[in-house]
Amino acid sequence: MRIGVLTAGGDCPGLNAVIRSVVHRAMTGHGDEVIGFEDGFKGLLDGHFRPLDLNAVSGILARGGTILGSARLERNRLREAAESASELARQYGIDVLIPIGGEGTLTAARMLSDAGMPVVGVPKTIDNDISSTDRTFGFDTAVGVATEAMDRLKTTAESHQRVMVVEVMGRHAGWIALESGMAGGAHGICLPERPFEVDDLVKMVEERFARGKKFAVICVAEGAHPAEGSMEYAKGEIDQFGHERFQGIGTQLAVELERRLGKEARPVILGHVQRGGTPTAYDRVLATRFGWHAVEAAHRGDFGRMTALRGTHIEMVPLAEAVTQLKRVPADRMREAESVF
Numbered sequence: 533m534r535i536g537v538l539t540a541g542g543d544c545p546g547l548n549a550v551i552r553s554v555v556h557r558a559m560t561g562h563g564d565e566v567i568g569f570e571d572g573f574k575g576l577l578d579g580h581f582r583p584l585d586l587n588a589v590s591g592i593l594a595r596g597g598t599i600l601g602s603a604r605l606e607r608n609r610l611r612e613a614a615e616s617a618s619e620l621a622r623q624y625g626i627d628v629l630i631p632i633g634g635e636g637t638l639t640a641a642r643m644l645s646d647a648g649m650p651v652v653g654v655p656k657t658i659d660n661d662i663s664s665t666d667r668t669f670g671f672d673t674a675v676g677v678a679t680e681a682m683d684r685l686k687t688t689a690e691s692h693q694r695v696m697v698v699e700v701m702g703r704h705a706g707w708i709a710l711e712s713g714m715a716g717g718a719h720g721i722c723l724p725e726r727p728f729e730v731d732d733l734v735k736m737v738e739e740r741f742a743r744g745k746k747f748a749v750i751c752v753a754e755g756a757h758p759a760e761g762s763m764e765y766a767k768g769e770i771d772q773f774g775h776e777r778f779q780g781i782g783t784q785l786a787v788e789l790e791r792r793l794g795k796e797a798r799p800v801i802l803g804h805v806q807r808g809g810t811p812t813a814y815d816r817v818l819a820t821r822f823g824w825h826a827v828e829a830a831h832r833g834d835f836g837r838m839t840a841l842r843g844t845h846i847e848m849v850p851l852a853e854a855v856t857q858l859k860r861v862p863a864d865r866m867r868e869a870e871s872v873f
């Protein structure tokens with residue numbers, strides 16, 4: 533079998549572990565040939581690919597990013613690709629395509645699959661918001677980075693009696709904010725799922741200071757927003773690529789808290805630091821398992837599906853099911869977090 537693999541969308545720690553696993557399982561387990569398309573679907577459309585063998589994937593397990601490069605999708609080019617999917621597969625002589633990516637990539641994968649290309653998807657996103665899998669690799673790494681940042685920020689916040697507002701990634705779902713906020717002992721967490729009241733945050737900080745605590749850390753997802761009338765704020769805009777660009781809710785909230793509290797507040801935007809660098813052990817293992825199962829699915833002819841973690845098992849779920857809805861933080865998870873503020 534000849535397998536084509538590509539990584540598309542925003543990068544994520546663990547992508548290289550999937551590529552490595554696909555190559556190992558395919559070559560040593562089945563005697564397959566593997567080629568990697570460069571820069572996501574662009575490589576598929578433009579014919580930029582290279583052979584991947586055991587040496588090509590040696591030493592990449594612990595490396596962040598993706599050796600194949602990645603790119604966000606241009607939807608108009610994708611339609612073009614879907615229309616010529618079978619033709620492209622024939623042209624490159626591939627029997628199956630394994631795209632590794634998030635919501636946009638999996639939607640594209642579904643279009644290609646519907647157009648006749650044999651596809652087995654692998655989900656990835658640090659946001660952990662793909663509904664049909666319990667976890668995505670990259671999330672654990674991002675949560676670890678944000679947690680460590682909060683641990684560090686607490687000592688400097690305490691020295692200066694400041695309020696730290698830490699903005700983490702998460703456009704539509706607040707999983708990183710929730711879990712890093714819990715692990716990092718944040719005193720307030722703001723999620724996209726639930727508009728926050730600035731008055732509640734002001735009260736929390738005042739109460740902490742009243743009982744002798746001289747600092748506070750608030751963890752805010754980039755997609756969080758205040759409740760109507762809670763504070764004035766500038767909303768995000770859609771950029772030329774169709775992606776939402778945020779105005780920095782962390783910065784806006786820090787300014788507002790400083791004004792209302794009369795205490796120093798500092799915003800810290802973690803940004804792409806959360807996506808860079810070496811994946812955690814958990815993410816390397818999950819990514820490796822996804823790669824193994826993707827190759828096995830390809831050999832069973834289990835096309836139009838993607839790998840998913842269900843409990844401790846890896847299952848194959850239809851691509852159609854994978855992209856229908858976003859997995860959001862349920863209210864009870866937030867209640868658990870609030871009890872330890």
Ligand code: F6P
Nearest residue numbers: 542634657658659701702703807
């Ligand atoms: O979807 C993953 C993600 O990391 C989001 O959390 C974040 O909003 C976005 O990608 C950033 O995208 P870009 O790399 O295009 O700035």
